[in-house]
Amino acid sequence: MMLNFLIFLKKSKCNCLKTQLIKFSSCHINLNNIKKERTIFEKLLHIGNYINKYVTDDTNNISDNESNNIHSGSDNEVVKSYSHNPDKLIYGSVVMNKDVLKKYSQYIENDYEELKRKVKKEINKINGECNSSDEYSKNSNKYNSYLYDCIIKNEYNDLLIADVIYENKKKILCLGEANLSFSALLQKKLPLCEIVGTSLEDKKILIQTYGNIFNKNLKKLESCGGIYIPNVDVETLDKQLASTVFDVIIFNFPFVLPTEEFIREKWKGCLDGVDNKSNNNGNNNYIKFYRKAEYYLTNKLLYHLFKCSSTLLKNNGYLHIRITDKYLTCNFKNSFNLKFLQKINFYNAYPIYESQKYIPAMYNTAITNTDIAQNNKKTKKKIIMYTSKGITYKKFKMKNTSTLVFQKS
Numbered sequence: 135m136m137l138n139f140l141i142f143l144k145k146s147k148c149n150c151l152k153t154q155l156i157k158f159s160s161c162h163i164n165l166n167n168i169k170k171e172r173t174i175f176e177k178l179l180h181i182g183n184y185i186n187k188y189v190t191d192d193t194n195n196i197s198d199n200e201s202n203n204i205h206s207g208s209d210n211e212v213v214k215s216y217s218h219n220p221d222k223l224i225y226g227s228v229v230m231n232k233d234v235l236k237k238y239s240q241y242i243e244n245d246y247e248e249l250k251r252k253v254k255k256e257i258n259k260i261n262g263e264c265n266s267s268d269e270y271s272k273n274s275n276k277y278n279s280y281l282y283d284c285i286i287k288n289e290y291n292d293l294l295i296a297d298v299i300y301e302n303k304k305k306i307l308c309l310g311e312a313n314l315s316f317s318a319l320l321q322k323k324l325p326l327c328e329i330v331g332t333s334l335e336d337k338k339i340l341i342q343t344y345g346n347i348f349n350k351n352l353k354k355l356e357s358c359g360g361i362y363i364p365n366v367d368v369e370t371l372d373k374q375l376a377s378t379v380f381d382v383i384i385f386n387f388p389f390v391l392p393t394e395e396f397i398r399e400k401w402k403g404c405l406d407g408v409d410n411k412s413n414n415n416g417n418n419n420y421i422k423f424y425r426k427a428e429y430y431l432t433n434k435l436l437y438h439l440f441k442c443s444s445t446l447l448k449n450n451g452y453l454h455i456r457i458t459d460k461y462l463t464c465n466f467k468n469s470f471n472l473k474f475l476q477k478i479n480f481y482n483a484y485p486i487y488e489s490q491k492y493i494p495a496m497y498n499t500a501i502t503n504t505d506i507a508q509n510n511k512k513t514k515k516k517i518i519m520y521t522s523k524g525i526t527y528k529k530f531k532m533k534n535t536s537t538l539v540f541q542k543s
Contacts, residue, residue: 165462168270170479170536173297174281175238175486181252184241235485246290253282270474277475277539294323297483297537298454302326304381307446309368309388309439310334312495313344314351316386319490321360330380331355332366340364344495351491368435371442379448386456387494387535388435392427400427433465444470444542453540456480462536471543478537494532 172180179185242249260275260282284299292302300306302324308317308331317331333340340348352362366374368385401423436455443453453472466474 165466165474165477165536165538166459168477171274171476173478173480173483174299175295175297176482177278177281178242178249178253178285178295179238181256182241182245182249184238232485232489235489242295243290250286253285257282257286273473273475273541277541292324292326294320296486297478297480298452298539300324300327300382304328305379306330306382306384307375307378307380308332309366309371309383309385310495311362311386312340313348313493314355314362315347315492316384316487317360317362318351318354318358319487319492321355321358323490325358329355329360330363330375330378331360332363334367335364337362337364347493368442369438371438372445375446378446380446380451381448382452382454383443383447384454384456385439387458387496388432388439388455389496390428390431390435392424392431396431397423397427400430429461429464432461436464436466440470440472440540443540444472447472447542449542451542453542455538455540457536457538458531459534459536466538472540473543475539475541476537478539480535480537481533483537484532484535 257279260279281299284293284301288301294300300320300323303326304324305328306317306320308320308329311317311331311333312335314331314333317329320327321329335343355362363374368388397420404423439455440453447453462477
């Protein structure tokens with residue numbers, strides 16, 4: 135594996151070794167107040183008028199219960215359908231299961247050349263709106279133009295179309311992969327890409343945690359031409375991969391697990407009397423500072439992610455962060471030379487990735503621990519993280535998730 139990595143480094147441009155001027159932006163981005171964009175997959179369904187086509191052809195047999203089951207989290211997932219105005223969303227009655235997703239994908243594939251012509255018209259509309267004085271609108275329109283341009287310039291099989299678009303023949307770095315499911319699906323779907331999957335943990339720990347799922351994904355990633363590197367810390371990422379530049383960097387659902395020692399050291403004056411966490415008052419006070427520590431460490435993680443990405447991304451390269459919405463209040467202002475483009479509703483894209491065997495690591499852990507899964511069905515549904523001090527439970531609702539897109543300028 136090290137030989138493969140050295141070959142990869144040799145193939146990469148080494149110009150990132152030169153000192154780069156980092157532009158520091160102090161402008162605060164209030165991501166919580168920015169509305170979520172529709173996924174590019176949904177936008178294409180609107181442009182091709184495929185949702186109306188499907189509703190006409192296939193929804194007569196949908197029951198009332200299924201129609202009302204909007205975003206239930208099950209296979210009977212319900213997607214939003216749209217009026218002829220793409221900015222106005224109307225909840226429809228299209229049940230998003232594997233068969234429906236497959237049919238939508240077939241519509242796009244079969245009509246791809248016609249869809250390209252329609253997309254060109256959308257670009258012309260966007261260009262007519264580029265005089266907006268709102269900086270976010272300008273950046274968002276620019277990114278929409280890029281996505282549509284990907285459709286025009288590429289064949290259908292050279293793209294992965296979901297919340298964003300991934301193109302073949304790109305160098306992509308996947309951080310914090312854990313079970314390797316995302317990097318493996320990218321490498322399999324886009325075989326001409328050079329995918330580097332990384333994890334903070336050692337390989338042995340991940341095998342213990344995820345078992346055969348990790349081994350299968352590792353085999354898939356490497357057999358399709360990808361590379362796996364363990365023990366990669368975001369804080370030192372730019373040093374560990376110093377001679378490599380990427381078209382895209384992806385960090386899916388970054389999380390931190392504050393230790394009790396860290397919490398007590400950081401807020402020792404505030405927690406001096408809280409030794410008995412079995413006491414309700416003491417427990418509530420500890421939880422409050424646990425959450426403060428969680429946000430503090432998440433902000434620190436994001437700071438280093440932006441810092442390293444500004445070095446490792448090619449000019450005009452993209453950073454994709456998929457994140458639970460509670461972290462949208464974190465500090466994104468220290469963005470260096472990465473400008474914010476869009477916040478996208480990841481929940482509506484998740485079935486696309488799920489159909490290709492992607493499972494977020496926190497979901498995956500909950501369903502792959504055999505002892506828990508066999509002995510306690512209720513516990514099986516919880517989201518479980520393993521630490522050196524035992525088990526930690528974390529809430530994780532796919533419904534409340536976003537994809538954040540930044541670009542190196």
